[in-house]
Amino acid sequence: MNPLELSEQETIRRASMAELRRLGIEPYPAAEYPVSAHSDEIKATFTDDAPQREVAVAGRIMSRRIMGKASFMELQDAYGRIQVYISRDDICPGEDKELYNTVFKKLLDIGDIVGVRGFVFRTQTGEISVHAQELTVLSKSLRPLPIVKVKDGVTYDAFDDPELRYRRRYVDLIVNDSVKQIFLKRTKVYNSMREYFNTAGYIEVETPILQSIPGGAAARPFITHHNALDIPLYLRIADELYLKRLIVGGFDGVYEFSKNFRNEGMDRTHNPEFTCMEIYVAYKDYNWMMEFTERMLEKICLDVNGTTEVKVGDNTISFKAPFPRVTMAQAIKEHTGVDIEGMDEEQLRQAARSLGVEVDETMGKGKIIDEIFGEKCEGLYIQPTFITDYPIEMSPLTKRHRSNPELTERFELMVNGKELANAYSELNDPIDQYGRFVEQMRLADKGDDEAMIIDADFIRALEYGMPPTSGMGIGMDRLVMLMTGQTAIQEVLLFPQMRPEKTEKRDSAEAFAPAGIEAEWVPVLHKAGVLTVAALAQATPGKLHQDLCGLNKKHKLGLKNPSADIVAEWVAKAAEL
Secondary structure (H helix, E strand, O other), rough: OOHHHHHHHHHHHHHHHHHHHHHHOOOOOOOOOOOOOOHHHHHHHHOOOOOOOOEEEEEEEEEEEEEOHHHHHHHEEEEEEEEEEEHHHHHHOOOOOOHHHHHHHHHHHHHHHEEEEEEEEEOOOOOOOOOEEEEEEEOOOOOOOOOOEEEEEEEEOOOOHHHHHHHHHHHHHHHHHHHHHHHHHHHHHHHHHHHHHHOOOOOOOOOOEOOOOOOOOOOOOEEEEOOOEEEEEEEOOOHHHHHHHHHOOOOEEEEEEEEEEOOOOEOOOOEEEEEEEEEEEEEOOHHHHHHHHHHHHHHHHHHHOOOOOOEEEEEEEEEEOOEEEHHHHHHHHHHHHHOOOOOOOHHHHHHHOOOOOOOEEEEEEHHHHHHHHHHHHHOOOOOOOEEEEEEEEHOOOOOOOOOOOOOOEEEEEEEEOOEEEEEEEEEOOOOHHHHHHHHHHHHEEEEHHHHHHHHOOHHHHHOOOOOOOOEEEHHHHHHHHHHOOOOOOOHHHHOOOOOOOOOOOOOOOHHHHOOOHHHHHHHHHHOOOOOOHHHHHHHOHHHHHHHHHHHOOOOHOOOOOOHHHHHHHHHHHHOOO
């Protein structure tokens, strides 16, 4: 890395690293450091009357208070923070005091990772601490951490810019304690759900991510190419069709936590890469699945939060089962006054327009109804509510309703104004399924780029016979949002998709050469803020000369300073280019 691109702090830290090596201390040692205790456990188990306990702890230096021959530092490990007392004569019992006077006081920085051996004690102020007897450098931090200060419960200089937090999640996790708690809860959500399924006797499976036909959902896929087979492949949009093949194969119940990919927009509830859980259980229907789902969510909320209620923004949401059931037609009628039952495609299109819902000629009945519901109803369901009995056009993989062939046995669970879960009485009639796929292809021909492709192998699997089955899919990221009280999906993804970082355009040495500038001076120009030839043409020669000579001296570059006249020539030539 060009030293001119480093900040002052980064330059100092690199010099400290070099000095450590000169002293014979490796700043990145290879040897194991045998940690014997953690911050939370030390604090939880310490008693004043217990025998003295020897411990070895390791973590990141988060603060230091240097007071002559003795100092305090705060050490952060994976479980929290603990205070460490360091006495010069304890860690340097001999005549050589360099480890304390030079290494600890001058060469270590906030963010460095160290190991400490010592014993646990309580300070005069009552704080449980570790009295250091040995100090080991484990990793030198070359970039300074953002310093977050907390005084009297008020946070100052918080690292709270979402752009930086999501892009540099590793820093976010270090300095914002609450962020780690979100992801620990995420793990609890998964563990609770797995326990619920496994107890019921269902098995976890894995299905292909690269698929020859993207099926199981209405979505726009990502496309790639397999060179050896010379065929296009698609990143999966859902795992439904593969899981149902396994039900055909004789499994009683299967589930998968699947990474899905949909080439769609990004917002506070959508990421192009997300996790979905899908479960399929033989000999069940959507009524059974509603009861199964509400009991599952009640359990998860209790396991994660210790209560069936959770606060999300201004809303307190109760996951106490049972949840209300409302048909889609009832929901639309209740919130718009429009009765959609019995309407044909054109009537629906007119109804949508009368409600101010944008529709176009490519949309079939299902899509139009979906748009009406999405705009006029969905956001109003804050408490968990099952929306049931969707039009057949919206549900190409769902069984026809047993009492109305225009509808399907399907539900979506709405929570906090968004869909959380989607479930069917699964269509197992291969003839009907083929006809639904054909209808989807008709929609594709009309311009619907989310319509499903006919999966001939899946039809073939159904022809062997699939038992009556109910399936349910749930967006895990949205579920974690609810269980942790977050309103943006980026908060529950460790590494959400981001736009490329914006970087300022910099001209190369070759671009500056026609202005008479030698290549060795181009990095210095960049450091001075002159990134392009066009910027050079606008520069003030006298000030630029002063800046360049100052940088040469400050960074000890050893370059021969140009004269003021030469710098003026550079600016003049740049203006001519």
